[in-house]
Amino acid sequence: MKKITIFVIVILISVICVYCAFFQIERVIEKDTSKKPNIIIIVSDDQGYADVSYHEHPPEVSTPAIDNLASEGVVFTNGYASAYVCAPTRAGLLTGRYQQRFGFYRGT
Numbered sequence: 001m002k003k004i005t006i007f008v009i010v011i012l013i014s015v016i017c018v019y020c021a022f023f024q025i026e027r028v029i030e031k032d033t034s035k036k037p038n039i040i041i042i043v044s045d046d047q048g049y050a051d052v053s054y055h056e057h058p059p060e061v062s063t064p065a066i067d068n069l070a071s072e073g074v075v076f077t078n079g080y081a082s083a084y085v086c087a088p089t090r091a092g093l094l095t096g097r098y099q100q101r102f103g104f105y106r107g108t
Contacts, residue, residue: 042069043093045086049077 050057054067054075081089083099085106092099099105 040069041093043086043090 049055051061051063052066052070053061053063054070082092083089083105088099088104088106091102091104095102
């Protein structure tokens with residue numbers, strides 16, 4: 001009789017734990033979906049460090065819209081491309097794969 005009682009208690013505790021865990025995970029999922037960040041990736045061709053004005057360069061370089069974005073967001077100063085021309089790099093960015101793996105080597 002004791003073995004059956006212990007077995008029933010273990011089963012009940014397991015069911016309660018699974019039930020609580022399920023609803024806890026559901027709450028976490030609901031919280032995470034409401035706080036997704038807005039991410040914008042701007043890809044520009046042949047842009048160097050001195051080609052934007054928020055780096056305090058001479059007045060000949062004037063990029064007010066990019067300066068506004070830089071002041072309100074995150075600025076990455078080092079970037080690396082997966083190809084030497086723009087089209088394969090963009091294809092790799094859009095697909096999330098190395099473009100060489102699906103046969104895109106040149107910008108033609």
